[in-house]
Amino acid sequence: MSDLILGISAYYHDSAVALVDGDTVVAAAQEERFTRRRHDAAFPAQAVEYCLREAGATLKDVAAVAYYEDPALKFRRVLATYAGAVPFGAASFRDTFPEWIRRKRRAGESVRRELAGLGLGPVPEVLCRRHHESHAASAFFPSPYESAAVLCIDGVGEWATTSLWHGRGDRLDPVAELHFPHSLGMLYSAFTYFCGFKVDSGEYKLMGLAPYGTPRYADVIREKLIDLKADGSFRLDMRYFEYLRGQVMTGRGFEKLFDGPRRLPESALSEREFDLAASVQEVTEEVVLRLARAAQQFTGETRLCLAGGVALNCVANGRTIREEIFEGVWVQPAAGDAGGALGAALAVAMERGATRTHLGTGHDAMSGSLLGPAYRDEEIQAYLDDAGIPYTRLDRDALAARTAVELAQGKVVGWFQDRMEFGPRALGARSILGDPRNPEMQSAMNLKIKFRESFRPFAPAVLDSDVEEYFQLKQESPYMLVVADIADARRLPAADDAGDARGLDRLKVRRSTIPAVTHVDMSARVQTVSEHANPAFHRLLTAFKAETGCPVLVNTSFNVRGEPIVRSPQEAYTCFMRTRIDVLVLGGFLLLKDDQPVWAEDGDWRDEIPLD
């Protein structure tokens, strides 16, 4: 009998699919990369087709389908929430309820029906796992640790908003959980909303804004909004939040506490938003640290695994590592709900007798999170030739050397190699790269290439062997989910004289020898790159170091603002031509912008891409 388990997360946001064979992750991808709708919540039909194709399998070969949450339990929570909020919630109830009846309440049946409609063979049994069990399984089972404390922190699934688990060998046992509406993810999202960003995607922007502000509202948050206990458990004062009553996160209560109405989306940012971001970030880190300490005490473990949307808060992750509560911290790269597909599949696989065979390798089981579609050089060449696109073909070493020279000359490079990343970050398979030593690079990449807000920081990718030369980080960070400070030796003395600059003006101060990836608080969101997990990217960083002496590159996702990361060579070429990317590397092919034919499209393509 087959050991293949197909995991699915769908119908909320970031629909995704993962296919596992025992504890081996065969393939995993988010549906948005196929449909080109960011955070697509639709049934992930194309991701299912892709994952099965990657395994050379049909549904007949799949032993079971694992759905990432329990729809019946979630339905009861939603019902109870609305019932408790009536009459305030009546309008919200009316708007949302038919959707629930139609799909979400019977998500298991919807999944079965949609799978049957794909015509890929008979649908095996569909099993539902709880939302936090899926997160916990995604955090522990692929981790490199034999045993660990496992913390899951997010908005909400069924009832759980925060959960602690104890992973030992092939077992994962629940220890404790906190319930809705008391949710750290919801607290963070409330401030995301209040600062004019989109809930469930703008949290990253809020985190990026925090270093520009001072946490002058942190005490108000502690006094009024959250009752935080020593063990990290907490309760929110629901009088200040609207998410039980309506379709918005905050209302008058927030306005009174935080000096007026919420910022309107896309309007100018003010000191207040910087300070709100700094304040909620400070409180979030406090909660996460207390939870981590409690996790250590409850389990007695020396390693920690993290998942759930809050585990994408890499600033909090960096603090957890710095405080040395644990000897090692591993974060699931798809820590948000997309990763639930993988966790549900692994949970079912382990129940059915799979063992964690990867433990002997010393590596995690995520293969650098490069788990999506790849394109062979023959496919890429056929596309380029058909479209009449000029290119140079090079062997891999020559390609890395040539690309390094272009980067060293200040060129921006679109870098497309091998299998696409699973999870929200680009890790060197679908990335836009630049020279971090160049002081103009940050604003140039934000404004001319990504078409996004100037304050948004960029992340460095560094050769794993050189990480401590540049960053104060003593463990690997292969998934760009840990923020660490720039090493003292790389800081510039001028940065200390920048005390007068305020708000976004602080961006203009050059703080280190790698200014394009140094945030205003002297931190960076580090990705360590190993030869084992990503040989092509490792080769390029090695070549760049040989060319310049610097083993660091700016690494940002291959897309423009509001668009999902590119999946195919065609999408990469389109993004290359629409932006000021100078060089495109597709597999073994190098394309120069100056050689390309004129790019013409009807209308302004930016009108088609919604703002994020």
Ligand SMILES: [Fe+2]
């Ligand atoms: Fe979640």
